[in-house]
Amino acid sequence: MAPPLPLIFFLLMIHGVTSADKGWGGWGLSYSPSHICALKDSTVIMRCTYTYPTGHQIKKVFWTKTLVKYHGEFPDLSNDPEYSQRLQYLGDKQQNCTVRLSHVTLKDSHMYYFRFITDKPDGKWTGKSGVTLTVTGDFDLQVESPERVTEGDSVSLTCKSSCALTDRATFIWYRNSQPLTERRDRNNELLLQSVRREDSGRYSCAVDGHTHVSPDVQLNVTYPPKNVSVSISPSGVIVEGDSVTLNCISDSNPPAEISWFKGGTIVGSGRIFNISKISSDDSGEYKCKSINEHKEKYSDAVTLNVMCELMITSTLVKNLKFIIF
Ligand SMILES: *[C@@H]1O[C@H](CO)[C@@H](O)[C@H](O)[C@H]1NC(C)=O
Numbered sequence: 165m166a167p168p169l170p171l172i173f174f175l176l177m178i179h180g181v182t183s184a185d186k187g188w189g190g191w192g193l194s195y196s197p198s199h200i201c202a203l204k205d206s207t208v209i210m211r212c213t214y215t216y217p218t219g220h221q222i223k224k225v226f227w228t229k230t231l232v233k234y235h236g237e238f239p240d241l242s243n244d245p246e247y248s249q250r251l252q253y254l255g256d257k258q259q260n261c262t263v264r265l266s267h268v269t270l271k272d273s274h275m276y277y278f279r280f281i282t283d284k285p286d287g288k289w290t291g292k293s294g295v296t297l298t299v300t301g302d303f304d305l306q307v308e309s310p311e312r313v314t315e316g317d318s319v320s321l322t323c324k325s326s327c328a329l330t331d332r333a334t335f336i337w338y339r340n341s342q343p344l345t346e347r348r349d350r351n352n353e354l355l356l357q358s359v360r361r362e363d364s365g366r367y368s369c370a371v372d373g374h375t376h377v378s379p380d381v382q383l384n385v386t387y388p389p390k391n392v393s394v395s396i397s398p399s400g401v402i403v404e405g406d407s408v409t410l411n412c413i414s415d416s417n418p419p420a421e422i423s424w425f426k427g428g429t430i431v432g433s434g435r436i437f438n439i440s441k442i443s444s445d446d447s448g449e450y451k452c453k454s455i456n457e458h459k460e461k462y463s464d465a466v467t468l469n470v471m472c473e474l475m476i477t478s479t480l481v482k483n484l485k486f487i488i489f
């Protein structure tokens with residue numbers, strides 16, 4: 165039976181750092197990396213090399229997780245029933261002290277140390293800097309993103325984990341729960357160059373091969389007012405005494421503040437401009453101004469032509485005459 169993929173090998177490292185314990189006279193030991201972050205149930209390889217003075221012969225090598233002696237020696241992990249089945253020494257008795265620990269559990273999060281003993285009376289050495297193993301139940305992913313960006317900016321979203329993940333991990337990005345097929349990512353970053361309004365949305369990320377998806381983070385793309393125009397209702401002939409509504413239509417983010425102009429004079433504010441009981445004095449050119457933090461923009465002017473009753477009546481009378489005579 166083949167084990168599921170993540171169990172085979174999923175070694176994730178925090179810093180690519182090596183820690184070394186160097187002594188004089190040729191004694192030394194180094195762990196690389198010195199911090200390992202792994203997903204629960206995965207297999208971890210702790211790489212390690214050691215040196216000692218020539219003339220010594222290695223008698224015993226082992227890993228331990230405590231620097232407290234018990235019966236005069238550090239306890240050998242391979243004798244620990246919690247580890248014995250899962251621990252495999254891959255190193256040798258010359259210079260390689262690499263060890264493999266499989267099916268890691270949250271409880272395995274610990275410091276681990278390698279110790280070797282030679283045939284000489286003073287031939288004992290422990291790499292006290294140790295390897296720090298952190299096992300997480302899940303990647304605990306978080307999207308880091310600026311909350312708002314301006315259209316045209318370049319923005320990068322980062323998928324962060326409690327474990328810093330290596331290049332090995334492939335990230336999947338989602339916008340509004342839909343996977344992003346355009347691959348614009350670099351390691352754990354999603355690059356949005358020259359961001360567009362359509363890029364607004366809820367973003368989340370996941371690591372390929374794992375079901376856990378980060379919580380959503382909202383990206384808000386702001387832009388100046390566009391397509392500013394005025395609509396008049398009712399449309400058609402406007403007669404004195406009518407109630408007329410002018411509506412300023414404007415697309416912007418954040419929403420714009422609207423003001424109204426008749427000729428060059430400001431006459432109102434708000435998206436809707438109401439004139440109840442319109443009179444012929446209200447005739448003229450109207451336009452609205454839409455402004456947000458980015459820019460202001462004017463609509464084209466619209467002309468209100470208010471007919472007075474008299475004009476209508478005279479037209480009517482003229483027509484009537486026409487009909488009668
Ligand atoms: C030590 O042994 C491991 C496992 O066999 C191997 O992957 C690694 O390359 C070795 N390291 C050195 C420095 O030889």
Ligand SMILES: *[C@@H]1O[C@H](CO)[C@@H](O)[C@H](O)[C@H]1NC(C)=O
Nearest residue numbers: 361387389390391392415416
């Ligand atoms: C204005 O609106 C039209 C249709 O609603 C749209 O096709 C066009 O792209 C918009 N123009 C701008 C500059 O947003």
